[in-house]
Each structure stands twice: as C-alpha cells, then as structure tokens.
Amino acid sequence: MSGVHRPVPRPSPETVPFWEACQQERFLLPRCSQCGSFWFPPTAFCPECWSPNWDWHEATGLGSLHSFVIFRRQYHPAFVTPYAVGVVHLKEGPNILGRILTNDFEKLHVEMPLTLMWDRAEEWVIPAFQSF
Amino acid sequence: MSNPNRTLSGKYAIVGVGQSDLGQVPGSSSLGLLNEAMHNAVNDAGLSKPDIDGIICRGPDDVYTHHQRMGELLGIDAQFSTTLDNGGASQILSIILAVMAIDAGMCDVVLCGYGRDSWSRTHRDTTARMSVPLVPPEQERSEFNAEMGMFGAVGMHALGASRHMALYGTSKDHLGSIAVAFREHALRNPAAQMKQPLSMEKYHSGRPIVDPFNMYDCSLVTDGAGAVVVCSAERAKDLRQIPVLISGFGTFNNLRGWYYDEHMTDTAARRSGGKAFSMAGIGPKEIDTAQLYDCFTYMVLTQLEDYGFCAKGEGGPFAMSGALGLDGALPSNTSGGQLSEGHVEGMLQILEGIRQLRHSYGPDRQVSDAQWALVSGHGGNTVCHSSLILQRGGA
Ligand SMILES: [Zn+2]
Numbered sequence: 001m002s003g004v005h006r007p008v009p010r011p012s013p014e015t016v017p018f019w020e021a022c023q024q025e026r027f028l029l030p031r032c033s034q035c036g037s038f039w040f041p042p043t044a045f046c047p048e049c050w051s052p053n054w055d056w057h058e059a060t061g062l063g064s065l066h067s068f069v070i071f072r073r074q075y076h077p078a079f080v081t082p083y084a085v086g087v088v089h090l091k092e093g094p095n096i097l098g099r100i101l102t103n104d105f106e107k108l109h110v111e112m113p114l115t116l117m118w119d120r121a122e123e124w125v126i127p128a129f130q131s132f
Numbered sequence: 133m134s135n136p137n138r139t140l141s142g143k144y145a146i147v148g149v150g151q152s153d154l155g156q157v158p159g160s161s162s163l164g165l166l167n168e169a170m171h172n173a174v175n176d177a178g179l180s181k182p183d184i185d186g187i188i189c190r191g192p193d194d195v196y197t198h199h200q201r202m203g204e205l206l207g208i209d210a211q212f213s214t215t216l217d218n219g220g221a222s223q224i225l226s227i228i229l230a231v232m233a234i235d236a237g238m239c240d241v242v243l244c245g246y247g248r249d250s251w252s253r254t255h256r257d258t259t260a261r262m263s264v265p266l267v268p269p270e271q272e273r274s275e276f277n278a279e280m281g282m283f284g285a286v287g288m289h290a291l292g293a294s295r296h297m298a299l300y301g302t303s304k305d306h307l308g309s310i311a312v313a314f315r316e317h318a319l320r321n322p323a324a325q326m327k328q329p330l331s332m333e334k335y336h337s338g339r340p341i342v343d344p345f346n347m348y349d350c351s352l353v354t355d356g357a358g359a360v361v362v363c364s365a366e367r368a369k370d371l372r373q374i375p376v377l378i379s380g381f382g383t384f385n386n387l388r389g390w391y392y393d394e395h396m397t398d399t400a401a402r403r404s405g406g407k408a409f410s411m412a413g414i415g416p417k418e419i420d421t422a423q424l425y426d427c428f429t430y431m432v433l434t435q436l437e438d439y440g441f442c443a444k445g446e447g448g449p450f451a452m453s454g455a456l457g458l459d460g461a462l463p464s465n466t467s468g469g470q471l472s473e474g475h476v477e478g479m480l481q482i483l484e485g486i487r488q489l490r491h492s493y494g495p496d497r498q499v500s501d502a503q504w505a506l507v508s509g510h511g512g513n514t515v516c517h518s519s520l521i522l523q524r525g526g527a
Contacts, residue, residue: 007278015275041276047388067295067396072340075283082343085281087291087391095391097280105343110298126279 006078006121014042017056022125027116029092031057040094061116062132063090068100068108078121088114088129099128107131133403136381136411144231145368145375145525148177148361149483154474155325156251157355162191165357166247167205173243173359178372181206184361186242187213188229190222190477202245211239219511220425221383222246223358223478224518228381230362240363246479247357254353285427286350288514290342292396293430297344299397299445304344306448307429308335311348311471313456314426318468320458320497325352326472349429351470358479360486365525376486379504380414380521382407390514399431400517401438401508408506408519409440416440419521420502421488422462423481425510426469435508436462439519463499478509482520489524 011019018041021028029038034051038059045052068086071079084100086108099119100108112131119128150172152165166189174184187210191198198215212233216222223246230242272278282288296302315330330348338346368375384403386395409415416439426432433447441462442450455461467473467484474480485505491498502524509518 009275009279011275067291069287069290069294070343071281071287072343079281083281085287097276097282097391099280110295121279124279
C-alpha cells in the first residue's frame with residue numbers, strides 16, 4: 001500500500017495534549033476538579049458544570065461495546081475492508097469512537113467487555129479497542 | 133419542557149408546492165434546481181413574484197450565503213431571508229421559521245426550499261463517485277472520526293441500527309420490510325428514481341455497505357429540489373389551492389451527539405414530536421399518513437417508536453405488519469421516500485404530505501380521506517430533528 005496514506009488527526013489546541021500522550025501510549029481523559037466527571041473529546045471547560053478547572057487523568061482503557069458496525073464498502077484506500085468500528089462506553093463514563101481490532105466479527109456483541117490497544121498509523125498512535 | 137404556542141395552530145398554511153426534475157438530471161446545478169422548484173411553487177399557489185417577501189432555504193454545504201444567491205436568481209429583495217444549518221431537519225425548520233417570521237410581522241409570504249445536484253456532482257466522470265465527497269472535507273470533523281475508519285452518514289446510522297438490534301431484537305427482516313414497503317409506493321410514482329420491484333429476497337441479497345446496512349437500507353443519490361409557499365390561513369382562502377394548515381410543529385436537537393447516552397435509540401424525534409402533537413392538540417392515532425425522514429431504513433423504524441405510533445422496541449414488528457403500505461395502519465412515505473423516490477433531504481416528504489392532504493391523487497396512490505399528516509426532518513450530525521403536523525384545510 002505504498003503511497004496510500006491513512007487519514008490522520010488534525011488536533012485542536014484542546015486536544016494536542018491528548019494526542020501527545022497517545023504517542024507515549026498513555027490514554028488521558030479530562031476530569032473535572034469541581035464535579036468529578038470525565039468527558040471526551042477534550043475541551044476547555046467541563047461540559048457538565050462548566051468549570052475551567054480540570055486535569056488530565058490516566059484512564060483504565062477498560063469499557064464495554066455500546067455499538068459497532070462493520071465496513072464492507074471501501075470508503076478509503078488505506079482502510080481495507082472488512083473492518084469494525086465501534087462506540088465504546090468507557091469505565092470512566094464517556095462514550096468514544098474507535099476501531100475494534102478483530103477479524104472474528106461473529107464474536108462482536110453489544111455490551112462485550114473491551115480493553116484499549118494502540119493502532120499505529122503514519123506517525124500517529126491512535127486509541128483502538130479489542131476484546132478483553 | 134416548553135411547547136409551541138397553540139394559538140398559532142392552524143393560523144398559517146402552505147398554499148403552494150413545487151419541485152424540479154428529479155433523479156439523474158445531467159447538467160443541473162443545485163441553485164438552478166431550486167430556482168425551478170421555487171418558480172413552480174409560486175405558480176402552483178396562484179401567486180406571482182411581487183407577492184413573495186421572504187425566503188428561507190438551506191443550500192448545498194459549499195455555497196456561502198445561499199439565500200442571497202437565491203434572491204438574486206429570483207429577482208427578489210426580501211423583508212426576511214436566511215439560510216439554515218440543521219441538515220435534513222432544516223427543511224421543516226424553514227417552514228417553522230416562516231410561521232414565526234410572519235407572525236412577528238417581519239414578512240407576509242415566504243418561499244421555503246432546498247435543492248441539490250447530488251447525483252450530477254458525484255457522476256461527472258468515472259472517478260467522481262469515489263473522489264467527490266458530498267460534504268466538503270474542511271467541514272468534516274478534524275479528529276476522532278476518519279482516523280478511526282469512520283466515514284459518512286451511513287456508518288453513524290448503522291451504529292444506531294446495530295444497538296437497536298441488540299437492545300430490542302430488531303432484525304434485518306424488520307429493516308427490509310421498510311425498504312420493500314417504500315419501493316411499492318415508488319412503483320406507483322412516475323417521478324420516482326427506482327422503477328424495479330424489490331422483494332424481501334432481493335433486499336437480503338443487496339450489496340453490503342456497512343453492516344447491518346446493505347445498499348437497500350440507504351437512501352438514493354439524487355438531483356432535485358422542492359419548495360413551498362407559506363402565508364396566513366386567512367390569505368390562503370383567496371388562493372388557488374385547498375390550503376394545508378400548519379397545525380403543529382416542534383424541534384429537538386440532541387446536540388450532545390449520537391454517541392451520547394441513548395441518543396442512537398431514543399432519538400430527538402420523541403421530544404420534537406411531543407411538541408408538535410401538543411401544539412396540534414392531537415396524538416399519533418389521529419395521523420392518517422406519515423412522511424418520515426428515511427435517510428436509512430433504521431431511522432424510519434426508530435421514529436415510528438419515538439413518535440409513539442408503537443412502543444419502543446416494536447418498530448420492527450409494526451413495519452413488518454404491513455402498517456406502512458397504502459392500506460396499512462399508517463401509510464408512510466407514500467411517494468417512495470428517500471429510499472426509493474429520491475433524496476432531497478426531506479423536501480419531497482413535505483411535498484408528499486401536502487399532496488396527500490390536497491387529495492391530489494387517484495385511488496392508486498391516495499391515502500383514503502387523509503385529513504392529518506405528520507412529516508419529519510432529521511439531520512445535521514444525526515441529532516437535529518424537526519416535526520410538522522399538517523391538516524387539510526376547508527374547501
Ligand atoms: Zn464539572
């Protein structure tokens with residue numbers, strides 16, 4: 001697949017620290033210092049209580065599968081079909097999108113436990129998930 | 133939760149409808165298609181250019197200040213005009229906003245419409261189908277999307293279908309029954325893009341797109357436009373057509389996103405519809421025909437539940453029962469919908485609701501004695517929803 005490039009993130013100022021941590025295989029979520037809630041994607045204010053006071057918290061990477069789909073039609077030359085994409089309900093609370101790395105699609109089911117792994121694309125390290 | 137002002141119920145009417153050529157219209161442009169539809173709507177109303185003093189539209193995503201371009205083409209300086217940004221929910225929202233603007237004394241007669249050259253722009257040459265995106269890349273999410281392999285509205289909506297299947301036992305047969313029912317409607321509509329019958333067997337053999345959706349779960353790529361004229365019910369009495377009264381409307385937008393909480397399976401249609409029913413003073417049982425935003429089969433299924441036509445989780449069995457057919461409990465998307473007539477982001481659903489209430493059709497297509505229609509709009513990033521309840525006006 002030489003010459004075919006995977007789409008890569010174009011971070012916003014608020015998400016740069018998240019992606020920098022991913023490079024070191026650390027999975028950080030913003031956690032509010034005032035109300036304690038976690039959220040994703042990272043933003044300047046807590047979306048629950050609007051507090052500007054929060055810190056980066058290293059998350060467990062554990063979660064369950066909220067929903068998933070399997071791409072059969074090829075939308076991008078770098079994503080060879082079939083492949084699975086899911087929304088993962090993280091143990092800390094937020095729901096996030098990620099690839100579900102498996103070739104055994106029959107075993108995928110909503111609410112199955114998942115754990116974080118790292119998907120390397122171009123110069124990027126991108127969070128993905130696998131069966132736990 | 134606030135509800136729209138009931139004193140507005142039935143105070144305004146849709147008095148003209150128009151559409152452009154539909155389907156594959158080589159050489160068409162988005163603005164040209166909408167211009168044609170708007171001309172047709174004004175003519176249908178028996179009005180003329182000097183009567184129009186408001187324009188509300190939603191343009192193709194890549195045309196800046198779309199309403200200004202339309203006013204230029206139509207040769208109209210408007211007392212009120214703007215362009216909306218709620219995706220497929222914009223088209224009903226334009227009618228809601230027209231009512232609000234007229235009631236506030238901002239203007240008197242408003243043209244609302246939408247058009248797009250979606251087929252032409254993706255079929256200019258043999259590579260355009262893959263290389264020309266319907267949403268310009270700079271408007272896509274810049275992260276947490278494509279780098280994870282997520283592409284297009286189809287992936288987002290398939291996530292909803294997948295979760296609904298897991299929670300409620302919804303099946304591919306259930307989704308298929310919606311595609312099959314709407315294709316049957318389309319075969320009675322000479323303007324529809326799809327001309328071939330669709331059996332359940334053929335549905336199941338459809339080319340896979342994003343599981344659980346195959347090609348028949350997905351709406352069409354269409355060149356086309358539609359437009360309507362809105363004015364007071366009082367003024368409508370003197371006009372050419374049987375007025376169709378705007379009896380109820382509502383909006384709700386699940387802005388926290390499709391991934392948040394249970395937004396995939398408990399959609400914004402529920403609260404949007406609740407407002408519309410409250411304003412109209414009726415419930416789902418009074419609706420004679422529904423024209424539901426069918427970008428994908430699943431959106432019909434969940435809206436049947438969210439609007440209260442059946443209980444949550446019962447959308448599949450309800451559709452399988454034959455309810456959506458012309459003689460069913462809830463004849464729906466009777467022009468074939470976006471799945472089989474053509475996808476103009478909900479505009480054709482508004483036109484079909486109006487035509488059914490005007491009793492425009494012969495017995496082969498007419499919902500018998502239709503008095504009330506529900507029309508829905510859904511879109512943006514899968515989270516915006518608008519609802520419209522229409523009533524046949526006095527002869
Ligand atoms: Zn907080």
